[in-house]
Amino acid sequence: MKKWFVKNKKFDYGRMSEKFNISPLICKLLVNRSITEERLISSFIDSNLDHLHDPKKMKDVVKAASILKSKIETHKRIRIIGDYDVDGVISTYILFMALSKCGADVDYDIPDRIKDGYGINRSIIERSKSEGIDTIITCDNGISAIEPIQYAKDLGLTVIVTDHHDIPFIEDEESKRTFISSCADAIINPKQEECDYEFKSLCGAGVxxxxxxxxxxxxxxxxxxxxxxxxFVAIATVCDVVDLIDENRIFVKQGLEAIKTTNNLGLMALMKESGIESKSISVYHLGFIIGPCINASGRLDNAKKGLRLLIAEDREEVDSLAKELYELNQDRKDMTIKGVEKAIEIIEGTDIKNHKVFVIYMPEVHESLAGIIAGRIKEQYHVPTIVLTKSEEGVKGSGRSIDCYNMFEELLKCKDLLRKFGGHPMAAGLSLDEDQVENLREKLNQVTDLTEEDLIPTINLDMGLEIDRIDYELIEDIERLSPFGKGNNKPLFGDKNIRVIKGHILGQNRNVLKLKLLSKQGKYMDGIYFGDIKAFEELITTRFGSDELERLYQGSNTNIVIDIAFYPTINTYMERSNIQLTIEDFR
Incomplete structure (x- = not known):
């Protein structure tokens, strides 16, 4: 069972409602998301381009632009070094197209995930130098490349870094940290201590x-x-899972509008191949369809294919690339399912299931899938999870965490066992020798202060809301807060003592439960549940008996009464609309 909490932040909701001409409900939802500064409230409600911050406030951005202008005017060769994930590919695309528009002699390179690993390295630098490159500009990487950038400077290259990852540091014996930077000619990253830029949570493409x-x-x-x-910034922002507030919200909201009328042949071909060309594109489509297809090339092939798709201007070429990327993503999905099944088998068949931190070693899993599998396992068990796999040089892996476990800080406690590691509180990447895998598993579980209570998943309700109050106007009001995502989750409400009249299981895989609900005031409403149907049935059987569960599916009048955590939506089918509650949890 999950723990339910109702957020209850104190604030002058009346004044806020009057000042910004928004409903008390919207005020409550904004405050729950820590949107309380007047500037943030204003940009959240009216997410237009006028609310973007002055880019010249970002450290070194003017300096970098001046360097690039000089290189363009003197016909120096420029090379963009990107990354193999969606953010890296999109960042490379943005820089390449913009520099080309400025008349630059520019090309690009993206490291191979398996052969090169993450970020700029000596091999890429040597190749650039031998091919007559004058200037390297990184995107979505470079902030930690202290030694490679020193090497590039020693070879006489100009280096500009654009990145958004955390600033590297060294730690003394007393755990005091000193942040360090490379000798690049310009370093653009809003997370630098000396950078005065107002918003620190841009993705690489945003920078x-x-x-x-x-x-x-x-x-x-x-x-x-x-x-x-x-x-394109919108795609990267959603796929890199940064907070959808401030500028990120503007990028995504405006970007979704722009995608409706996009003239990018590659993007249009990918939407057609994915079967979403006639749909109203949403955050879901960016994060779970378009993004993963672009990502698939960097996971299972070479990320340059995803980039070529966006750059290409020949319809035959883009159609071929879109088909290839779509099929690669289907392969990735199949491999992920098998990887998750294997991970569950390992957990349930060993003592790992009793651990507070899962460290799962699967040598045969493709290393690009480790993070995805770790995320799926973390979601299923609500336990911080690291998935490790055999690589060309030892063992590599990725971890995904829960809110109360800072994965980066915990790995820092085990740095003597690791070759390399990096990341942030919710995710990390690492490499180590194979004979240290068991030691890492033991130490992470020894040093953790996680409690059994911490490992119980929680449902955080924005507020109680009787379903009798729900109408089309209220749902439209809530939709003003979309697009939803990290930092701006879909609002979650709760109501008690709801009668369940009947139910049936839908879907090809029988993984969707549709319920007919009856409110306290006699109002009928549909509910849809995409969670664990078996757990629902067990709860109903335990509390009300198997006869009641059978009556539920027969459509007979039942005595089943539950509490629900839900999000209200408008469901449209065959040009008919009705209110439907998407049920997140029940008790």
């Missing part, structure tokens, strides 16, 4: 976009031209 805004100004290109790139 690259800020540089392009300043470069366009220097090159006398209208600012509106930079806005043509926002649809």
């Amino acid at each position: 690259a976009f800020k540089l392009i805004q300043v470069l366009y100004e220097k090159m006398k290109i209208p600012m509106e031209e930079s806005f043509r790139l926002i649809e």
Whole structure:
């Protein structure tokens, strides 16, 4: 059973409602998401491009734009070094298209996930130098590449870093941290201590976009031209799972509008291949369809295919690439399912199931899938999970965490067992020798202060809301807060003592439960549940008896009464609309 909590933050909701002309309900939801500054409230309610921050406030962005302008005017060769995930591919695309528009002699390179690993390295630098490159610009990587960038400078290259990852540090014996930086000619990252930029949570593509805004100004290109790139920034922002507040919210909201009328052949071909070309594109489509297809090339093949799809202007080529990426993603899905099944088998068949931190070693799993599998296991068991696999050089892996477990800090306690590691509280990557796997598992579980209570999943309700109050107007009011995602989750409400009149199981895999609900005031409403149907049936059988469960599926009048945690939606089918509650949990 999950723990239910109702958020109850104190605030002057009346004043807020009057000042911004929004309902008390919307005020409550904004405060629950810590949106309380007037500037943030204003940009949240009216998410237009006027609310974007001045890019010139970002440290080194003006300096970098000046360097690039000089290199363009003197016809120096520029190479973009990206990353193999969606954010890295999109960042590379944004820089490549914008620099090309400025007349730059520019190309790109993206490391191979298996052969090169993450980020810029000596091999890439040597190749760049031998091919006559003058300037390297990184995107979505480079902030931690202290030694490679020193090597590049020693070879006489100009280096500009654009990144959004945490700043590297060294730690002394007293655990005091000193942040360090490379000798790059310009370093653009809003997370630098000396950077005064207001918003620190941009993805890599967001940082690259800020540089392009300043470069366009220097090159006398209208600012509106930079806005043509926002649809791509939106894809990267959603797929990199950064908080959808402040500028990120503006990027995604405006980007979704732009995608409706996109003229990018690759994007159109990918939407057609995925069967979503006629749909109203949402955050879901970016995060679970378009993004994973672009990502699949970097996981199972080479990320440059995803980039070529976006750059290509030949319809035959984009159709071929879109089909290839879609099929790669289908392969990735199948491999992931098998990997998750194997991980569960290992957990349930060993003592790992009793651990507070799961460390699962699966040598045969493709290393690009470790993070996805770790995320699925973390969701199923609500336990911090690290999945390790055999690589060309020892063991590599990825971890995904829960809210009360800072994975980066916990790995820091085990740094003597690791070759390399990096990340943040909710996710990390690491490498180690194979003979240290068991030692890592033991130490992580020894040093953790997680309690059994911490491992019980929680449901955080925004507020109690009787389903009798729900109407189309209320749902439309809530939709003003969309798009939803990290940092702006879909609002979750709760109501008690709801009668369940009947139910049936739907879906090809019989994994959807549809219920007919009856409110306390006699109002009928549909509910849809995508969770663990077996657990639902066990709860009903335990509390009300197997006869009542049978009556439920027969459509007979039942005595079943439950509490529900839900999100209200409008369901449209065959041009008919009705209110439907998406049920997150029940008790």
